[in-house]
Amino acid sequence: MKFTEFGFSDQLLEGIEAINYETATPVQEQVIPRIINGKDLIVSAQTGTGKTASYLLPILQRILTEEPSDHVKALVIVPTRELAIQISQNLEGFSYFTSVSSIAVYGGGDGNTYANERQALSHGADIVICTPGRMISHLNMGYAKIKHLKYLVLDEADRMLDMGFHEDIMKIISFLPKQRQNLLLSATMPPKIRELAKKILYEPDEIFISISKPPARIVQQVFVVYQTQKIALVQHLLKMHNFPSVLIFCSRKENVKQLARELKRAKFSAEEIHSDLEQNDREQVLSRFRSRQLSILVATDILARGIDIDNISLVINYDVPHDGEDYVHRVGRTARAETDGIAYTFVGETEQRKFGAIERLLGEPVPRGIVPEELGATPTFNPGAAKRSVGRKNNSDKKRRSKGRKPKGSSTNSAPSKQPQE
Incomplete structure (x- = not known):
């Protein structure tokens, strides 16, 4: 299926074409139409199947068709700052020819970084990609405009739970409006993900693009x-x-x-x-x-x-x-x-x-x-x-x-003697 067949706006298609996206992956074919139609989703798919674009593109499309506002419209929660940066970069490419604004919110920066995040959240950046701890810090201060948020995405949900972010996720959700579209994406689908889905999703569709074996190549x-x-x-x-x-x-x-x-x-x-x-x-x-x-x-x-x-x-x-x-x-x-x-x-x-x-x-x-x-x-x-x-x-x-047959390279502090040393 071609990206031109999803009904995206001309501005969005221009960004898609600029980064040389032509044909949708299987997960994109199944996810994009459902998000555009407003369904809650559980998506189980490995990295490399195109699932980031599968939710960013339809969310961008829906925001482009809505009335402008000074509130955050979409929140994407991820486990690490590296993933937040990666998704933010993808989003910048997709939205380059649109008026949609976005920011990545994650810990580790200096005072200027925090101030920029505060300004974006208080003035209503359209899409916010965040790590849990940093977002809670902003929410606790009370200036983040998220009362009219429409889209919540939990990406790499299994990894977030492995890292102990369950309470942080539920804390963030407590600040959000109850009426919203929820998307949960995970590489694996253990029971704890099912339990989380029951708490936050409403009658979700389930999409499984499971790669049970590595590609033959x-x-x-x-x-x-x-x-x-x-x-x-x-x-x-x-x-x-x-x-x-x-x-x-x-x-x-x-x-x-x-x-x-x-x-x-x-x-x-x-x-x-x-x-x-x-x-x-x-x-x-x-x-x-x-x-x-x-x-x-x-x-x-x-x-x-x-x-x-x-x-x-x-x-x-x-x-x-x-x-x-x-x-x-x-x-x-x-x-x-x-x-x-x-x-x-x-x-x-x-x-x-x-x-x-x-x-x-x-x-x-x-x-x-x-x-x-x-x-x-x-x-x-x-x-x-x-x-x-x-x-x-x-x-x-x-x-x-x-007997003098100790395996070589047994030192835990240095390379084997036959290897070059600095």
Whole structure:
């Protein structure tokens, strides 16, 4: 379906054409008409399916057909400032030829940033994209003109609940008028999302664009290793191929910091992004990664939700994702925009059971990669026994060390001795 078939205004179509949007994705085909018709919606779709445009475009269209006012008309709540910035940038492109105003509201800025947000909220920016904590700060001050708000969007709702934002979301909703259109978008649909939907949506339509398996054009491989071998394996794989754009996921920011430090020490073009960085530093890192000035980005999974970048040639799951849905979400960051991609997953000795569950959800095993012999002996993949045998693995490691066969790269503070040092 072409975007010209949705009945959008000429100004909106001009913006759509300017950013080279022509054909709607499946989620856009289903979501856009329902939003235009005023329906509440639950949308379950992975990142990369076009769901941001699926709600921004129809909301823009409806605002363009309404009488102008000095009140906020639409509120989009997201889990991270990176995602708020990304959506705001998309919105600026779509609305460039229209009179619709918008602002991204998120923490971490200086006094001038807060003052600009206050002015926009008190004068009624048409669309506000916000993170929960920052928005509550403004609402508590009483100047935000949201009494006539018509559209509420919860994007990445599953991630917001994972981050503990349930109470903040309900607090924000308590300030809003009861009569409004509600849209809930989520990559996954666990029971807690269902409970949230019951509280805030009215007779919603449900749209599921579920990607149960990664796209076929993604080359996947799994490397079964000891945790202490992971850094050396990352360096080996990066040296074997000249990947122009690499995104590495870690589950903990401590792992992000350690891996980024060792990659820099080995002279790779790498930077890190996690919650300890200042906002301006994060934005600069993301900007350099998008523009290919930076080749390798090491990020925590939560923050990576805000990284909407095409043409990533390699994704590495340094830590095993939480579940199958997260696995598909992570590896789906490559092979975007009809390109091919590669996804590597490292399975440590204590992560085998978790990855076994992921393979059961996918319905087939992920092909195994070959760990270089110079990295030393590796564990046997036995997910059923992984949890029970941790103690025995530790004992076997002791025997291996006593025989001089300790796996290389076992230091947690430095790269293996065979890797270049700074």
